[in-house]
Amino acid sequence: MKLSGAEILLKALELEGVEKIFGYPGGAVLDIYDRLPFAPIKHYLTRHEQGAAHAADGYARVTGKVGVCFATSGPGATNLVTGLATAQIDSVPVVAFTGNVPTFMIGNDAFQEVDTVGITRPITKHNFLVKDVKDLADTVKKAFHIARTGRPGVVLVDLPKDVTREIADFFEEEYKTPVQIRSYKPVLKGHPGQIKKAAKAIASAERPVLYIGGGTVSSGASDLVVKLAEVANIPMTATLMGLTAVPGNHPFFLGMLGMHGTYAANMAVQESDLLIAVGARFDDRVTGRLKDFAPNAKVIHIDIDSAEIGKNRAADIPIVGDAKLVLEELLPEVERQVAKNREFYNVRQKWIMKVKSWAERYPLWYEPSDRVIKPQFVIQKIWEVTKGEAIITTDVGQHQMWTAQYYKFRYPRQLVTSGGLGTMGFGVPAAIGAKVGRPDKTVFCISGDGSFQMNMQEIVTAVHHNIPIKVAIINNNFLGMVRQWQGIFYDKNYSQVHLDVQPDFVKLVEAMGGVGLRAERPAEVEKVLKEAMAINDRPVVIDFIVDREEDVFPMVPPGGALNEMILPSYGKEKAKKKAV
Amino acid sequence: MDGHYRKHIISVLVENQPGALARIIELFSARGYNIESLNVGHTEDPTISRITMVAKGDEHTIEQIVKQLRRLIDVFKVRDLTDKKKLDRELLIVRVNVETPEKKDEVKRLVDIFGAQIVDVSHDTYTVELTGDEEQVDAFLELIKPLGIREMARTGRVAMVRALQGETFGEESKH
Incomplete structure (x- = not known):
């Protein structure tokens, strides 16, 4: 079937299952917008390109699908930048399409021209400049594949105007064949030996804590992580990105850790002898002063991105893989280990009691008022x-x-x-x-x-x-x-x-x-x-x-260790209390 | 971090595509790593390039560099060759002052010793080409320096691991 570049793009989006996109038209994307009304895709016109990028991001975060946004060249593309950087650093799958000046004008400082792929290279997982309409379909396919697999992220596809106008063959059947990117093969399954080691460590630790990050939510491992906590009696804390993995009222859940984490969560991490990080990256807002973060803990670090392992904190038992796939293997191993050890629950009970006492002694607190709104x-x-x-x-x-x-x-x-x-x-x-x-x-x-x-x-x-x-x-x-x-x-x-x-x-x-x-x-x-x-x-x-x-409050001052929180006054004294 | 700070030679196989090299270089600048030398050329497969780079750092930094490089979509393979048995060469072209017969003789002597070649001649300069490992090139330059270097160019190192990693050299295999 002979189609224009614009038609190929829209057809490819349809085949990717894209139903809703966010964008803003302009000169370089006129050919795409000209064909858009005839595609089974709903376009939401935002009032600023940054809004389109954030909307695509929000859409992706709640659905787990790839969010899509469109913008024109030059200022359209630069206005996307903050939105794309936001999605990328939180590992959200977004594919952005930008128009650009025609290929023969690239590098000419033409009207509304910027080096979009150059500008967005450090804030995307990958990006493409399509120079030939014959490569367009394959590039769109790769873009979606890269965005949604492995550690999800942002992919930008830059489309010079002539590429969207020119005609090429498009075969639907060919588009549906699996993607082949020879240099990109993310590791999804955890190493069985490492998983066994992790299970043993979990069953023998006295004071373990689950440290749950955004990767748990995005891989769909939330239920499994809660199950792991229940099977092995492990208190849970989560990062800002991982908060929704655990029901907020779960008896083992201590709330968020880090700079504004709860007293119980931060103390549990500091006192732990085993920290089980699932899809988390030891961010500075979580760790406080890194060298004093969980100072006595062995670390099990489960992450899909091997570059995160050992980046900030050395891992004793690193497991590279998708959190869900790893936990599916880990859970039965832990169950087996726990069943072998009769003393297990007694040992663990002491730790649970201690953590609970922290939560009761120093809960979240603010001075209520019937005069001003808190x-x-x-x-x-x-x-x-x-x-x-x-x-x-x-x-x-x-x-x-x-x-x-x-x-x-x-x-x-x-x-x-x-x-x-x-x-x-x-x-x-x-x-x-x-x-x-x-x-x-x-x-x-x-x-x-x-x-x-x-x-x-x-x-x-x-x-x-x-x-x-x-x-x-x-x-x-x-x-x-x-x-x-x-x-x-x-x-x-x-x-x-x-x-x-x-x-x-x-x-x-x-x-x-x-x-x-x-x-x-x-x-x-x-x-x-x-x-x-x-x-x-x-x-x-x-x-x-x-x-x-x-x-x-609480607040860990910058450069402080997690146990050096400033706590609220609890109504007792004017001066803020300092935790020991 | 561990303080063992030294030069590492890293070999990267990458898609021969526009943007791939830029991505690698930007990774270094974005994360605050320094590249000491960098060499790019295609391999036996013209769609794949080999990048050989030398970077200084402690073990933790180098491990991070290797891991970050591996994350790039266009990158096939990253190897730290520092402690591997390898062939490791660099090409030097250097133009030296030879205004006097004594200097001419001195350069010819050094060229002879190092197995270099004089590839260009003018009234008062010789241009010498030398291929060798980094130490040879450095040693040659040090000896020739007092004569007065007009201009020089170095390619940076290219490297490949040896086909046999040890056994035939009469050493104990580690594996």
């Missing part, structure tokens, strides 16, 4: 009103950490947040992508007044396409997390963190065609949330005016 209280109320069932997206800052602490997640892929890059402006467009991917779920974006203003134009996208997302702005008129650091480590020298000049968010959202609501008193919080839940034909944004100088 930000943590808003998150708790959102949890209540949504019955813990909503998909939550966040922006970046204090509200993000409070969400991680106070929203108790129930199922995998329920939290969509920029963990690695920490991209403010992520929440709203990611919520749009999430709602498009899971229209059956309530999608709630928890944002801050700073973050919201970074991509608030996307509310118009939500209005345009009838995407009824809900947004909570935790509004403290501050860049709160920066202010918190300036407060604690820079002697309260609040430099450039006041957002005193603020739009009226209610009017702003109304002007964009959404519903704007506001709560200023604690008593109003539940009422506006219920009001917001009742609206299902338009986006709703609620402006929560909260306590201005609330800090996120």
Whole structure:
């Protein structure tokens, strides 16, 4: 069948099972957009290319499918960059297509020309410049394969305009044959010898902890990891990216670890003699001062990316492989080992008791108020009103950490947040992508007044396409997390963190065609949330005016070890307590 | 990290494609590694290139470099050849001042000893070509330096492991 490049691209997307894409047209992609209305693909027109990239990312995170976005050359491509970097560092499968100037003009500084593959090389898993329409179909196929296999990531395909216009043969049957990339063969199955060793270590450890990362969620290993904890009586902690792997109310779950982790989670890791890392990468926000992280623990490190093993912390038992496939092999081994050892549960019980005592002694805590709205209280109320069932997206800052602490997640892929890059402006467009991917779920974006203003134009996208997302702005008129650091480590020298000049968010959202609501008193919080839940034909944004100088605790100061947390006052004294 | 800081010679087989080399070089700069020398050429299969690079670092850094290189989609194979039995050569072209007969004789003597070749001549310069391992090339340069080097070019090292890793050399096999 003879097709134009644009038609080949759209046909290939259809064969990849792509139903929904996010994008923004422009000169270099005119031929693609010309054919788009005739393809069985729904295109969501965002109001900024960054929004398209984040939406594709959000879509991918909640569905587990590959997210797709389109942009034109030059500024279209550069506007994608933040979005692609965000997805890449969190290992989210996204394929981005960018237009470019025709092949004969490449390198000419033509209008709207940038070296897109050059710019995006360090922030993608791989990228391609298609120079011949004959290579197009095969390249699209490879792009999807690379994005979704191994450690998932971002692939960008750059399409010069003439390539999208020229005609080539396209054979559907040929497209459906398996992908062959001779230099790319990810290791999926764990080494059986290593798995046996790991099982033995798990059965003989006295104080093991499961340290669960985003790889657990993305490989679909969440149930298995919980099962492993139950079979072998192991306390669990998770990273921001791994939070949804474990039901928030699970008796063995200690909450998040790291800089704003719970006391129990951080202490358990520090005191452990065996740390079982599943799809986690010992990020600096998790480990604190690396050399004192879990200082007495042996490490089992399960990861699909061999480069992560030993990168920050040496592993005693490294297992390269897909978390799900590895746990499927590991679980029966552990069951066998545990069954052999009669003393097992007695030994383990002591450890469980100790961990529980930490959790009881130093829980998450904030000073309640009936005068001002406490930000943590808003998150708790959102949890209540949504019955813990909503998909939550966040922006970046204090509200993000409070969400991680106070929203108790129930199922995998329920939290969509920029963990690695920490991209403010992520929440709203990611919520749009999430709602498009899971229209059956309530999608709630928890944002801050700073973050919201970074991509608030996307509310118009939500209005345009009838995407009824809900947004909570935790509004403290501050860049709160920066202010918190300036407060604690820079002697309260609040430099450039006041957002005193603020739009009226209610009017702003109304002007964009959404519903704007506001709560200023604690008593109003539940009422506006219920009001917001009742609206299902338009986006709703609620402006929560909260306590201005609330800090996120616990907090491990930068350069500190995890056990050196600053704890909340627990209402006893003004000065913050220092943990020992 | 372990402090054993030394030169490593790393051989990379990679798709002979635009962008593949850029990706490798950018990996080094993005992660703060230094490349001391780099050589690229295609292999017996023209669609595959061999990159031979020399990088300095402790064992941990080099292990990271090797692992990060392996992650690249275009990369087939990465080997640290440092402790392997290998053939390891570099080509040097150097132009030296030979204004006096004594200097001419000295250069000819050194060329003879090192098995080099004079490949270009002018009134007051000789241009010498030498192939050898890194130590030979360094030694030659040191000896010729006092005469006055006008210009020089080095290819960087290329290397390949020996077909037989030991036994026939009368050493004990490690495996």
